[in-house]
Amino acid sequence: MITGKNYIGNSPSNLGTKSFTTFSPIENKENEWTFFEANEKEIENALKLADKAFKEFQKTSGTSRALFLNTIADEIEALGDILIAAYCAETGLPEGRAKGERGRTMGQLRSFANLVQEGSWVKATIDTAIPERQPLPKVDIRKMMAPLGPVVVFGASNFPLAYSTAGGDTASALAAGCPVVVKSHPMHAATGELVAQAIINAAKKTNMPDGVFSNLNSSGIEVGKQLVNHPLTKAVGFTGSINGGRALFDMAANRKEPIPVFAEMGSVNPVIILPKALHSKGEDWAKTYAGSITLGTGQFCTNPGLLFALNDENLKSFTKVLSEELLKIDPSCMLHPAIESNYSRNKAVMLKQDGLSVLANFEAATKPNFAKQTVVKVSGEKFIKNPDLHQEVFGPFSMIVSCKDEEELIKAIESMEGQLTGTIISEDGEIDSSSVLVSTLQSKVGRLIFNGVPTGVEVCPSMQHGGPYPASTDSRFTAVGIHAIDRWVRPISFQNWPNHLLPDALNNENTLQIERLVNGKLTKEVL
């Protein structure tokens, strides 16, 4: 049942006076539920309880944390159609997408469950004593990863499940042993509450300490600000805009005790189509990219916002087909009127830029909150000179950058900021002779793609979802895949520590039977 309340650990709470509603962009009206915004007292309560829970939660075994995570997945599934209905009502996204994202969210939870159940993720490292060493004896030292403490998670507007309440940030933080306080996304607070209830049910069923998870509603920036500035908060996960992410990063860096913020802030995902590919398969790629640009109404952080190519006859046919294909696609609904107006505004700003020409612009009337797809073109020279052309237009918008030669193309890539992805479209091995171009692209991105589209982020250990700033605030970490857990843990060493007091991961018996680096050798052996 959607109550609109906050959850301070397992307890619903509505101490504040402010409230807000969510909006159905398809029906173009407010949803029926009212949400109570968390007040200062509730924020304080949530973090105090999280800190208290941390003392116990950090000591839980991998097996019990795995059970907790798997039970969250079960409970989300058990929500059934109510969850799907709330998701659709709050996002305008189709049911198929809702179900797909639910599956992905459950898959993420289960993959972290497997990770902590197996246990080697703590990177146990052991160097045994050499008492007879000269000139000084060597002491026994053992190291493993331990959780940082309470993590505050800010959900994304565009992934109400997979990057929100029980999304990758929450799943990886809980797996690490960190309690989580979610600042629920105001555009899908009902979806958020349902998922929060699933997490709380799972926490109760698996005997997790009260406070291991809290969910706070907020439609403004105050709650988030207080959460990040609270001394008991030890790390922050965020998915969203550059402005939002940077603001949180700055707050966290300015604290008396600075804390890490991993903010994944989107990008324009440059795609480079090499000449032979443009010549021989230009039409196919144009069709593929018309789909990728409009997928999910262009509301993906991996949306291909920039297509680079050399300016020749083949580019003309490519742009012609791309424009035609794009206009054939029925416009679709954006997540919220604010997202749609933001898209229209960003696009309008873009269209005013010097040297920009419009190739295709969906003109016909649409339903309210539907996005009209647009593709534009600019020269490499203009692109290099004008950083405003490098900005993200969140929605079904893409820019073709037509370069006079490879040198200009390299300079154009060099002029860009960090990106989540970079794609090369190549035919007949022409990529082999573009090593400078490829390494320039590589220096800018977290993930390189060959002959494909950037949309679609596979959840697997080899996925890097992050990248040089501003794609993320720390390129050394990923938001997707098992290594996302590394954001929330720190190494701790035990020197000459009594064996019976060592964590299981480090004891002589290797109770957990995990892989450990013992005197420089990876092994499961006991000592």
Added chain:
Amino acid sequence: MITGKNYIGNSPSNLGTKSFTTFSPIENKENEWTFFEANEKEIENALKLADKAFKEFQKTSGTSRALFLNTIADEIEALGDILIAAYCAETGLPEGRAKGERGRTMGQLRSFANLVQEGSWVKATIDTAIPERQPLPKVDIRKMMAPLGPVVVFGASNFPLAYSTAGGDTASALAAGCPVVVKSHPMHAATGELVAQAIINAAKKTNMPDGVFSNLNSSGIEVGKQLVNHPLTKAVGFTGSINGGRALFDMAANRKEPIPVFAEMGSVNPVIILPKALHSKGEDWAKTYAGSITLGTGQFCTNPGLLFALNDENLKSFTKVLSEELLKIDPSCMLHPAIESNYSRNKAVMLKQDGLSVLANFEAATKPNFAKQTVVKVSGEKFIKNPDLHQEVFGPFSMIVSCKDEEELIKAIESMEGQLTGTIISEDGEIDSSSVLVSTLQSKVGRLIFNGVPTGVEVCPSMQHGGPYPASTDSRFTAVGIHAIDRWVRPISFQNWPNHLLPDALNNENTLQIERLVNGKLTKEVL
């Protein structure tokens, strides 16, 4: 030969007009050499050259980087007595310490050489394609660690070799494939120049690109500021004071593109002596700690600055022996008059604090720049109330905190900021009944020590040298041991990438024969 010049890559340079000298604290006079402070142009040149070198250096094989690192160690050794003499003249530290630190520095270089020679450190992670997967085919994705780019290293005053020019930060950054620009420490600029020459000789002998290493002199803060703010700088390593480290961290966080700063900023390293240990071995521990407090004139970031115990008769005998033993020790020379006056000033501030009593204070006249050791006592109650008592007094100074019961002791530990180390002295298993105390201490530190002293940082994979703020600016990394390389690298994924263009670490053939996580299984197999 000590020229006093900067090194922009392999080329000596003295474009600026400012100069400075170093000081021999033992002889209490300026050393003969004059150093030319780097000017803006030289900073610009060094970073441009580093950026250019990066394009080539990042592609060098582990084998050639290993050769480079081992050759640096050889070249440092080949400097022979000149290096030891410069070290002693610029620090007042004895020859034995100089030689020990040289050995440690070479050992660090060789351990990173072994790491990159072997190659598995890149954490190669491969998920192969499943074209037939429903509803969507799975693409081939492969991930590995890649270097961030030019790293700026700030050396420490108290470790002119092991934490400076070719110290752990430089060794780990070069191992990762990052060019290094060192901001030489002004107190030991001659030692720094000699080591810089060794690195440059090694770079030439092993055909590394010019600019892989630069060394810049500076006696003020301007050079460091410009280095951290330069857009081509991609990360910063620092060892030193909280004020200095935090200033760099703030600058880096406020850049348009924020960059990671790992600053290891010292700590007061609490030691808890449990009652039975105090009773049965108090005298032994008092003698051991008199040595640890004064080791290296107390100028270690792991110096035990706080000794906690319960207030009973045994504490009285312990403090008596500690005081006597401490006063028996001959005062020794500090690194620089500025360090000595800083020590005297910090100590004077401390001695004025309410409720503090002096147990032992070396009174006799000493040579100039020698430090007079001091041990003081305060109640747990006063300690908890007054954070000024928690501050580091860099030198042979320690404070006994006498607590009325374990509850107060736990509160005292809880009141502290983050620390590099925390030590428990225990007898007859009494630690077993102090689990809250131990976990409180654990939450504050990077390394726990049982029945030992915090001084002495073993260089091995299991060492954590870092800790919660302000021990370091990011508790998720270490400054010592092979995992120090993680500070300078980021994951990059290759999706559907042609096998012949993949880095060796990721190709089907497993050319490097390294351990890789392939479809979730750690293996050296080829694909």
